Amino acid sequence: MRPSFWQHLDLLARRLIPVTLSLLLLLLAAVPLTAPGFLRADPMISVLCVYYWAVHRPDMMGYVGGFTLGLLEDILMGTPMGVSPLVLLVVQWVIVTQYRFFVGKPFMVTWWVLGLVALVAVLTKAMAVALLTGHLASPIALAASYALTVLLYPPLGWLFGRAQVLLDKAA
Amino acid sequence: MMQSNGQMSRVGAVKVALQRFAFVVLVLSAFTLMLLGKADTLVVDRMRTAVTDAMAPVLEVLSKPAASVASVMNTVRELAHLRQENATLRDENLSLLRWQALARQLQAENQRLRELTAMVKDPKPRFITARVVADSGGVFARSLIVTAGAQHGARKGQVVVSAQGVVGRLTEVGHRASRVLLLTDPNSRVPVLLEESRARAILMGTNRDRPQLAFLKAKAGVSPGDRIVTSGIGRLFPPGLPVGVVSSVDDGHIWVELFIEDSRLELARILDYGPDGIVGDPNAGPVVETAPPQDGAAGVAPGADPDPRPGPTPEAGTVAAPDTGAEASPPVSVPRPAIRPARDGR
Known part of the structure; x- marks a missing residue:
């Protein structure tokens, strides 16, 4: 039996969940927190999103999704255009080619690998930005960004896990 | 199969x-x-501006809950320090009253001197106040997105200030939103001068919270606490806008602590000098105002009109930029560390 129009629409909406959720998180990360006591830090939300979906459901966020996310990040953050898409594409490619490694692995392993991936991503981005602008990023800011990215993985992973349950139900 | x-x-x-x-x-x-x-092609710039413009309404919606949370947290913090802050404000008020008397005296004197020398009047800006809806974070670039665009009169290159001092300038202007390049961004270069010695320098963004002073000839005379204001050289920034104070001098590097805290900005004011810009109308005549301002008029200024008329009572803590002599300078509040009457011997 062929699925109806509404079923198609429902399937499409569910398939767009990963990218939509990631875009929303990226926008939320750009919102200024003017409350006292908040540190000025800049976690690599896009790397977290791309990493999670590449590990758990690579079919849900293709290279086009990663590229779009990176482009929006560059535009919002004022970084040179093309840097974030390149970093995200490399992250996605590395994880997708090593997909078999992650099958059935516990959370701690994926978290540990994220630590390595995020380190490579932040250094690559810093080098690309330095090459394009001639300005080196502050090592403290880079370290803060890296640490926050790694620390944010468990809560974001939980959120994406909920979204994944929705997707799996639909499948 | x-x-x-x-x-x-x-x-x-x-x-x-x-x-x-x-x-x-x-x-x-x-x-x-x-x-x-x-x-630096136009295509990339246009693409960036178009996407920022499209995202501005979404960012504005998302920023409102964040602003509400910040407001509640600020209220709680203020309540906790109410007594202490009250005492500080009383002391500060006494000090400011002394400054106000001095400022009025100097303003009247300046006015008379300007009349005597038939000095050409500086152009006065109009203000566009916009909400900050995005903050670039600060690892690779330092900029803000504000909800004022070409439809509100914003133009590329316009100066952005807050109640404390200079914030930056507009580098991308869309239809309904614009990007502000902060003074701390590595691409930012602002001509400034040391307020007391009048030595000129360039304020360079370093991608850290404290920018650096460069191209300063007499480094020996610089000491922590010296006030920095815009010099007006190059006509990108009007002269006399408060920027910050020298925070430290080490190994020939002079670091500046800005008056503004860009991560705490909720609203920003864009200075609009009209189509003639900061240079002003070349046909502008000499100063014609004769009467010194009435009580409370010293801080009239957000949205100051070129027409002399009784203005509203200024907000608490807002006075015209001190000691700049520039009527065009926007009224900004005097940052607390900068008020040092004892040092001036007044």
């Missing part, structure tokens, strides 16, 4: 090939964008 399996593997192979092709194309696109951006 065998035929079906073969078909599936063919589909899988095509899918993999397509993915690889997409990957290569997208990587090449990323490199192309980097090269285009480096060449």
Whole structure:
């Protein structure tokens, strides 16, 4: 039996969940927190999103999704255009080619690998930005960004896990 | 069954090939964008502006809950320090009253001197106040997105200030939103001078919270606590806007602590000098105002009108930029560390 129009629409909406959720998180990360006591830090939300979906459901966020996310990040953050898409594409490619490694692995392993991936991503981005602008990023800011990215993985992973349950139900 | 399996593997192979092709194309696109951006082409700028413009309403909606949370947290914090802050404000008020008397005296004197010398009047700005809806964070670049665009009168290059001092200038202007390049961004260069010695320098962003002073001839005379204001050289920034104070001098590097805290900004004011810009109308005549301002008029200014008329009572803590002598300077509050009457011997 062929699925109806509404079923198609429902399937499409569910398939767009990963990218939509990631875009929303990226926008939320750009919102200024003017409350006292908040540190000025800049976690690599896009790397977290791309990493999670590449590990758990690579079919849900293709290279086009990663590229779009990176482009929006560059535009919002004022970084040179093309840097974030390149970093995200490399992250996605590395994880997708090593997909078999992650099958059935516990959370701690994926978290540990994220630590390595995020380190490579932040250094690559810093080098690309330095090459394009001639300005080196502050090592403290880079370290803060890296640490926050790694620390944010468990809560974001939980959120994406909920979204994944929705997707799996639909499948 | 065998035929079906073969078909599936063919589909899988095509899918993999397509993915690889997409990957290569997208990587090449990323490199192309980097090269285009480096060449500073109009296409990249327009793309950036168009996307920022499209995202501005979403960011505005998202920023409102964040602003509400910040407001509640600020209220709680203020309540906790109410008594202490009250005592500080009383002391500060006494000090400011002394400054106000002095400022009025100097203003009247300036006015008389300007009349005597038939000095050409500086252009007065109009203000566009906009909400800050996005903050670039600060690892690789330092900028803000504000909800004022071309439809509100914003133009590329206009100066952005807050109640404390200079914030930066507009580098991208869309229809309804604009990007502000902060003084701390590595691409920011602002001509400034040391308020007391009048020595000129360039304030360079370093991607850290404290920018650096460069091209300063007499470094020996600089000491922590010296006030920095815009010099007006190059006509990008009007003269006399408060920027910050020298925070430290080490190994020939002079670091500046800005009056503004860009991560705490909720509202920003864009200075609009009209189509003539900061240079002003070349046909402008000499100063014609004769009467010194009435009580409470010293801080009239957010949205100050060129027409002399009784203005509203200024907000608490707002006075015209001190000691700049520039009527065009926007009224900004005097940052607390900068008030040092004892040092001036007044």
